[in-house]
Amino acid sequence: MKTSMYKQASWDEPIIFNLGRKGRRGHRLPRAEEEIVKLISNMDSLIPEKMRRTDKPGLPELSEVEVVRHFTRLSEMNYGVDSGLYPLGSCTMKYNPKINELLAGLETFSTLHPYQDGSTVQGILEIMYHLERWLSELTGTHEVCLQPAAGAHGELLGTLLMRACLESNGECEKRTEVIVPDSAHGTNPASATMAGFNVVVLPSGPDGCIDVEALKSGVSEKTAGLMLTNPNTLGLFEKDIGEIAKVVHEAGGLLYYDGANLNPLLGRARPGDMGFDIVHMNIHKTFGTPHGGGGPGAGPVGVSESLSKFLPVPRVVFDGKRYRLDYDRPQSIGKMKGFYGNVAVLLKAYAYILSLGLEGLKEAGEISVLNANYIMKKLRQVKGLTLPYDGQKPRKHECVLSAKPLKTDTGVTAVNIAKRLLDHGLHAPTIYFPLIVEEALMVEPTETAEKEELDWFAKVMQSISHEAYTKPEEVLEAPHNTAVTRLDEVKASHPKTMTLSWRMHLKRQSVRT
Amino acid sequence: MDELGIKSIDELYADIPEKFRLNKQLNIPQTGLPESEVKKHVETLLSKNRPSSSMPTFLGAGCWPHYVPAVVKEIVQRSELLTSYTPYQPEISQGMLQALFEYQSMVCELTGMDVANCSMYDWATALAEAARMATRVKGRNEILIPKIIHPERASTLKVYADPVGIKVTQVAYQKKDGHLDLADLKSKISDRTAAVYIENPSYLGFIETQVQEIAAEARAHGALFITGVDPTSLGILEPPGEYGADIVVGEAQPLGNAMNYGGPLLGMMACRDDMMLIRQMPGRIIGLTTTLDNTRQGFCMTLQTREQHIRREKATSNICSNEALCAVASAVYMALLGPEGIMELGETVTLKSNYAISLLSKIKHVRAPVFKTAHFQEFTVNFDQAGLTINEVNRELLKRQMQGGKDISKEFPELGQTALYCVTEVHSKEEIENMARAIEQIVHGR
Numbered sequence: 001m002k003t004s005m006y007k008q009a010s011w012d013e014p015i016i017f018n019l020g021r022k023g024r025r026g027h028r029l030p031r032a033e034e035e036i037v038k039l040i041s042n043m044d045s046l047i048p049e050k051m052r053r054t055d056k057p058g059l060p061e062l063s064e065v066e067v068v069r070h071f072t073r074l075s076e077m078n079y080g081v082d083s084g085l086y087p088l089g090s091c092t093m094k095y096n097p098k099i100n101e102l103l104a105g106l107e108t109f110s111t112l113h114p115y116q117d118g119s120t121v122q123g124i125l126e127i128m129y130h131l132e133r134w135l136s137e138l139t140g141t142h143e144v145c146l147q148p149a150a151g152a153h154g155e156l157l158g159t160l161l162m163r164a165c166l167e168s169n170g171e172c173e174k175r176t177e178v179i180v181p182d183s184a185h186g187t188n189p190a191s192a193t194m195a196g197f198n199v200v201v202l203p204s205g206p207d208g209c210i211d212v213e214a215l216k217s218g219v220s221e222k223t224a225g226l227m228l229t230n231p232n233t234l235g236l237f238e239k240d241i242g243e244i245a246k247v248v249h250e251a252g253g254l255l256y257y258d259g260a261n262l263n264p265l266l267g268r269a270r271p272g273d274m275g276f277d278i279v280h281m282n283i284h285k286t287f288g289t290p291h292g293g294g295g296p297g298a299g300p301v302g303v304s305e306s307l308s309k310f311l312p313v314p315r316v317v318f319d320g321k322r323y324r325l326d327y328d329r330p331q332s333i334g335k336m337k338g339f340y341g342n343v344a345v346l347l348k349a350y351a352y353i354l355s356l357g358l359e360g361l362k363e364a365g366e367i368s369v370l371n372a373n374y375i376m377k378k379l380r381q382v383k384g385l386t387l388p389y390d391g392q393k394p395r396k397h398e399c400v401l402s403a404k405p406l407k408t409d410t411g412v413t414a415v416n417i418a419k420r421l422l423d424h425g426l427h428a429p430t431i432y433f434p435l436i437v438e439e440a441l442m443v444e445p446t447e448t449a450e451k452e453e454l455d456w457f458a459k460v461m462q463s464i465s466h467e468a469y470t471k472p473e474e475v476l477e478a479p480h481n482t483a484v485t486r487l488d489e490v491k492a493s494h495p496k497t498m499t500l501s502w503r504m505h506l507k508r509q510s511v512r513t
Numbered sequence: 514m515d516e517l518g519i520k521s522i523d524e525l526y527a528d529i530p531e532k533f534r535l536n537k538q539l540n541i542p543q544t545g546l547p548e549s550e551v552k553k554h555v556e557t558l559l560s561k562n563r564p565s566s567s568m569p570t571f572l573g574a575g576c577w578p579h580y581v582p583a584v585v586k587e588i589v590q591r592s593e594l595l596t597s598y599t600p601y602q603p604e605i606s607q608g609m610l611q612a613l614f615e616y617q618s619m620v621c622e623l624t625g626m627d628v629a630n631c632s633m634y635d636w637a638t639a640l641a642e643a644a645r646m647a648t649r650v651k652g653r654n655e656i657l658i659p660k661i662i663h664p665e666r667a668s669t670l671k672v673y674a675d676p677v678g679i680k681v682t683q684v685a686y687q688k689k690d691g692h693l694d695l696a697d698l699k700s701k702i703s704d705r706t707a708a709v710y711i712e713n714p715s716y717l718g719f720i721e722t723q724v725q726e727i728a729a730e731a732r733a734h735g736a737l738f739i740t741g742v743d744p745t746s747l748g749i750l751e752p753p754g755e756y757g758a759d760i761v762v763g764e765a766q767p768l769g770n771a772m773n774y775g776g777p778l779l780g781m782m783a784c785r786d787d788m789m790l791i792r793q794m795p796g797r798i799i800g801l802t803t804t805l806d807n808t809r810q811g812f813c814m815t816l817q818t819r820e821q822h823i824r825r826e827k828a829t830s831n832i833c834s835n836e837a838l839c840a841v842a843s844a845v846y847m848a849l850l851g852p853e854g855i856m857e858l859g860e861t862v863t864l865k866s867n868y869a870i871s872l873l874s875k876i877k878h879v880r881a882p883v884f885k886t887a888h889f890q891e892f893t894v895n896f897d898q899a900g901l902t903i904n905e906v907n908r909e910l911l912k913r914q915m916q917g918g919k920d921i922s923k924e925f926p927e928l929g930q931t932a933l934y935c936v937t938e939v940h941s942k943e944e945i946e947n948m949a950r951a952i953e954q955i956v957h958g959r
Contacts, residue, residue: 015611015614016848025854026584027854028854029850029854029858029938031857031860032860032865032868033941033942036868036942040864040867040868040871043860043863043864046864047720047863047889048720048722048887050722050725051720051722053748053856054751056853056856057748057855059847059850059852060619060848060851061851062849064849068587072588073608074594077606079606080592080593080594081592081597082593083596088598093598099552101590107564107566107567108560111564111578112564112774113578113772115574116563117911119563119911120568120911121774123561124562124774127555134541134542137540137541149638150634151833151834152821152832155831160676163676185822186820186828187831187833189826190824190826190830190831192826193826193831194645194830194831195676196676199825236528237528239530242532268534269529273533273535282834290596292597292836292837292838293597293600293613293841294600294609295777295836295837297834333672335665335669337635337638337665338576338635338636338637338764338776339665339774339775339776340775341775344776344777354545354554355548357541357546358541358544359543359544360545370517370522370525374517377517394528418602419604428601428602482605482607483604483605483607485806485808485809486804487604487804489603489802489815492800492802492815498816499800499802500627500628500799502622504627
């Protein structure tokens, strides 16, 4: 098959320090008025001499248009949801409505200072208050805290809440273990460790779900809790969730819900009803806010009633007339970060929920499931790919295929497939995750992929498989059509060649010459 | 559905046990609104706010008002950047990777360090992670921090430190100028100290001048020296790399990011070129490399074996999503200003804030600043002699369409009725004078 016509821009764009010219300026900020300069004598008397900077900072010197062109060119060498299909499993790369960007950019919001008097921020507090209530309804939790800045930050809060709960029961010394399935996101064990717990890894059952018998033997008087993603990272709904909750609770542990995969369940099922005590949400996944190349996102956490008292301060409260921030929570764990959370992101989520309503959210989840099952059906027919774990069961928002047969037959691996997809103007799926699947390709089309796009994706996957069997070098040497060809990631991390800043680059060059 | 051979979407949900299927109404809006109505609804709600764009606001304390150039706003709305995710596939993500590499590089230039990561959530979490990093590097578990620190930063540090048994101890300040009490530092530092942390400018706006002494004290005990900074000061203040900092943290929101009611912010973290430090650094770090065929330069994420998606429970941190787009905004901002611009910004802020100090200090019964020493951007104003609480002063200012400084009387009871004021380049001479005049009226009833 002829490849697509895709060709990413490939500017020969220098590092910004190699652009511009001495003395150029891209922006002039206001200066102090002349009268002030006269009155306030000279700078030297204001900054103690020993603390005065003596050298000019080595920033680049560019005109405004040079800066604009530089970063515009860089943006042309990047790929976003607005460029095309982005089926990056577990990341829920759905379309980000433009109206939300416009609203978050309004000065009536963007120039608000977090310590302004309550009477001057009633509008934003009302939005935060309602968003908390809505998220709490959608997840079936008692109270939601908007403070965490990202999903992993929410996980950390969640595990700290487990700890706070144990401390108040006097069980902190005893319950030192958090159980994490082997299919879990890497953030789960990392978060549990940060909160001071030991991680116990639970192997998945043959059907890819939690093996309840294994769980029963895994829990003990040391168990603080279980962190679970449902649907799990294979896209499978944990069918025994009722039993799982019972086992964990009877052992005296808490059940934690990793909300990375909440999208398919909105309006259909709620983690709180399944027995989860702590739930985090990824606003940038489920509620349609842009991922920004790696952030900012937001990771609100919902909890059951008994844990509410431990949530970080402040809480947004409403007395029937006015909204205000309440710091009077003596049992609160304290602060997870400065201020109240990534409010600009939360504001977009508020507008998103308003735009879709419960009906729309439910429909979005349903279509994401339909799309995942459709693409799964197409992809499992591709030669060299298999669908590990129960092939009869529907997936939820994502599916995980294995390219192991293709690797055995042709030497073409998951990473090669990923790179070849880029050549067709498609983003790659998540690869080599979950760890329990060899040569994993984790595909999450989301609800915003049209059928034609999914058909195109499947067709491209077919063609890559065909290439692998006929002229594998085409695939092994991919990508060809991106801004750059395959990068040397080993060189990037090797202590001898590692270059993490412009100054390190100059230092290395001077050593070489 | 035809292709899948199903008649209803319910069939795809059949594996959810009956009892967990939602069968009640939820108390959220049922039906979505058209875009025009969403816009109207949100605009109406936001119009209840009184933003600093329409009301002179003299607040800082970790989130500062600065002008955000139109170019910055334009670039971060470029949808190839805005709607992308973490550059796991570097070949198709060179734009984001290069922009982040340039952000890291410019942070290094400002701070005088060699390596920066491409962001933490904010200053508070950057400090908390730096403290944990220091304890791993040193194999020790005590951190010394100044008594004068933002309470939210101290609280975040404690929340991150407690579970892993890190002991955080505060070092007293000198009453006359607020600077670190070196005698107290000497009495608290030991061979259990993993790091000494200071802030410059301090939370209360004064410039800590004993940096060499503090650095030497830390070194003498084999501890790391961590410095917290507001990077807008680094056009005129000595960069921490020049006075011996091993790790620098700070808040880069003021470099091109709006205040957004306190979030997102942009946690900055940098360190020296030392593999002991770099290997323990949390967060994403972008590196310069070449293509495999060595024909072209390119960028990719480096040292990923520190990170959660590879190392899981042994990772240096759980951080995944960070504040990448805010870092791009800061890169654009620093590139626009250049060395001259960033120096001018520092000068303007110093001049204007000192102008405000000079006006306020002339008002009888008002003390500004409390500490007789040099200040940058923020300063304390005390109303004890006027017999007024900050609450009363701020209420009166609000009546005059102004937002006064942050009430710190509960945070530092020993400083009495004191507020923390902030003046930057966005405040005009007239606004500063109006504020001083209003305070004079409030204090003297005229």
